[in-house]
Amino acid sequence: MREFDLFVNGEWVRPEKEAWIDNVNPATGEVFCRVRAAGEKEVEEALRGAYEARKSWGHSLAKEREAILLKAADCLEEDAEKYIPWLIDESGSSLTKITAEIASCTGLIRTAAGECCRISGGVIQGEYPNHLSYYTRNPLGVVVGIAPFNYPLFLAINKVAFAIAMGNTFILKPSSCTPLSGLVIARCFEKAGLPKGVLSVLPGSGRVVGDALTADRRVRMVALTGSSQVGQRLAVQAASSLKRYSLELGGKNPMLILKDFDVDKAADIAVFGGYFHQGQICMATSRIIAEEPVYEKFCEVMAEKTGKIVMGDPHDPETIVGPLIHEKQCQVLDRLIEDAVNKGAKLLAGGKHRGAFYEPTLLKDVTQEMDIFYEECFGPVVCVICAEDARHGVELCNDNEYGLSSSILTNDITLALSLSEEIEAGMVHINESTVVGSTRAPFGGVKMSGVGRENSSFSAEEYTELKWVTVQH
Structure with missing residues (x-):
């Protein structure tokens, strides 16, 4: 050794x-x-x-x-x-x-x-x-x-x-x-x-x-x-x-999906942001807030893509999701998921683990009554929340003690720029994942x-x- x-x-x-x-x-x-x-x-x-x-x-x-x-x-x-x-x-x-x-x-x-x-x-x-x-x-x-x-x-x-x-x-x-x-x-x-x-x-x-x-x-x-x-x-x-x-x-980073954005493309962006490096990233897309007209369709497409993610040996080039750094973190995720399901959330994918490997997990119908809406998971768990409209979506984004990264998906750039001023976060990415980095840009957050x-x-x-x-x- x-x-x-x-x-x-x-x-x-x-x-x-x-x-x-x-x-x-x-x-x-x-x-x-x-x-x-x-x-x-x-x-x-x-x-x-x-x-x-x-x-x-x-x-x-x-x-x-x-x-x-x-x-x-x-x-x-x-x-x-x-x-x-x-x-x-x-x-x-x-x-x-x-x-x-x-x-x-x-x-x-x-x-x-x-x-x-x-x-x-x-x-x-x-x-x-x-x-x-x-x-x-x-x-x-x-x-x-x-x-x-x-x-x-x-x-x-x-x-x-x-x-x-x-x-x-x-x-x-x-x-x-x-x-x-x-x-x-x-x-x-x-x-x-x-x-x-x-x-x-x-x-x-x-x-x-x-x-x-x-x-x-x-x-x-x-x-x-x-x-x-x-x-x-x-x-x-x-x-x-x-x-x-x-x-x-830390961060509990929201992605706001507006009704005019392509659902399939939104799911691709969300999968990368939510599950890259097992979600063990402070910028991870852990809360997806979708406008009501595209909410159900997005959940369906997102669940299908989540179920196809390859989990396994991190040395294998095909692997997307590897192990969590600590097996004990699986117990934290189990607690948050159980609380959400008991309060009405629906488990669309994942929710199981073996050793330190936790399946990519997707929950829909998450609400503010659930612990997982507020707590940082630091694992491959993504929540989907329904918003009545864009302004309600921003309110949901801001209802959190964290304010690191955020994302807005829409074809209406004027609206996106307006909403970006209202979102309480150190970083706002329009039509990109919350997991965006640059060695030249100011990286950091607000609030906690x-x-x-x-x-x-x-x-x-x-x-x-x-x-x-x-x-x-």
């Missing part, structure tokens, strides 16, 4: 106290590798190294940071074939999903490289004669990133690459379910020649690693992708030392879906702070 060391301040190390994370393949339930877990000593070493390196890295030339990032992207691309089987076994991702994820990561790192030379300030008109007034944008210092298990490579690199590009040093805590993905990132940046102290990767428990990093006053920002509950707790911890935080949290935005210049703003300078000459 393969064993992996920690990456602390640019070096592969073994912790003072031997502790391991058993990396379990969710498809088989078997341990396929072991990763060393960081302890208090390794956390302190990473913090000390990042704090000491922050000034030299922060003062490095933009072209130097750009070159390292471009090299890291090349390294990931060159070694992708080696990493793909590891990442499938670790996360249960399908071959299609993980291949696309790695391709997105290389593009994202190159986008971050481009931002190195775009960090800019500005000149302000002077208040007095012979008065120069200007502002600069500067790195924060030490940044901590906490990554989730569902897109473990992409969502970690999204934080690492942009923070480093802006001149910050970075400590990454990957999910304990997918620790190997974080070490893959470390290998790429090590091969690219990243100076020591700029990056550490610390797999370990949230109590030992996550809480210590969040509480430490040397850390100036924490970037989290995770559940809303964890985000709330992190915000409270960060507030104690007035450090910044960026929170990309988070604080801050990621990608491109939006990440640059998150990972830097402004300084105002005046000169009386």
Whole structure:
């Protein structure tokens, strides 16, 4: 069985106290590798190294940071074939999903490289004669990133690459379910020649690693992708030392289908948005709200397409739906589905599971009296809700504490643009799935879906702070 060391301040190390994370393949339930877990000593070493390196890295030339990032992207691309089987076994991702994820990561790192030379300030008109007034944008210092298990490579690199590009040093805590993905990132940046102290990767428990990093006053920002509950707790911890935080949290994302849109096309879009990566995506299309004239027909077509989805071995190129990361999540889905059916919902497809494999599931006649209308499933379960008209559909979309992604399907673009202004979400996609991504667009949500935005210049703003300078000459 393969064993992996920690990456602390640019070096592969073994912790003072031997502790391991058993990396379990969710498809088989078997341990396929072991990763060393960081302890208090390794956390302190990473913090000390990042704090000491922050000034030299922060003062490095933009072209130097750009070159390292471009090299890291090349390294990931060159070694992708080696990493793909590891990442499938670790996360249960399908071959299609993980291949696309790695391709997105290389593009994202190159986008971050481009931002190195775009960090800019500005000149302000002077208040007095012979008065120069200007502002600069500067790195924060030490940044901590906490990554989730569902897109473990992409969502970690999204934080690492942009923070480093802006001149910050970075400590990454990957999910304990997918620790190997974080070490893959470390290998790429090590091969690219990243100076020591700029990056550490610390797999370990949230109590030992996550809480210590969040509480430490040397850390100036924490970037989290995770559940809303964890985000709330992190915000409270960060507030104690007035450090910044960026929170990309959960979603219960609606797709509003209006009566003029082709039902078959709508079902294709909904199947992708609802079941991609087993629905374990914060942007997953979990609530489909269809206008009454097309409601029954849509449910019929959607049920037929859902029943044809291939579930099985994630290494098989034909597989669309693989295992959930935790078998215990099946119990959560069972509870939500049972509650909905007992209150009048109809099960059109799925609803069963074996091991961590949960069948693609479709429920119709879901109402606001049911828990599943509001709760995030994080599994392959899609609900269909009937709306009287477009305005009622928007009301149903907004009746939720989450506000991450949303979708409107209609041929009336004028109406769609009007409705997009009313939907309470950080992202609105017209005639597309809720699962739309771009390394250049502002990614993030409102309400309980988070604080801050990621990608491109939006990440640059998150990972830097402004300084105002005046000169009386």
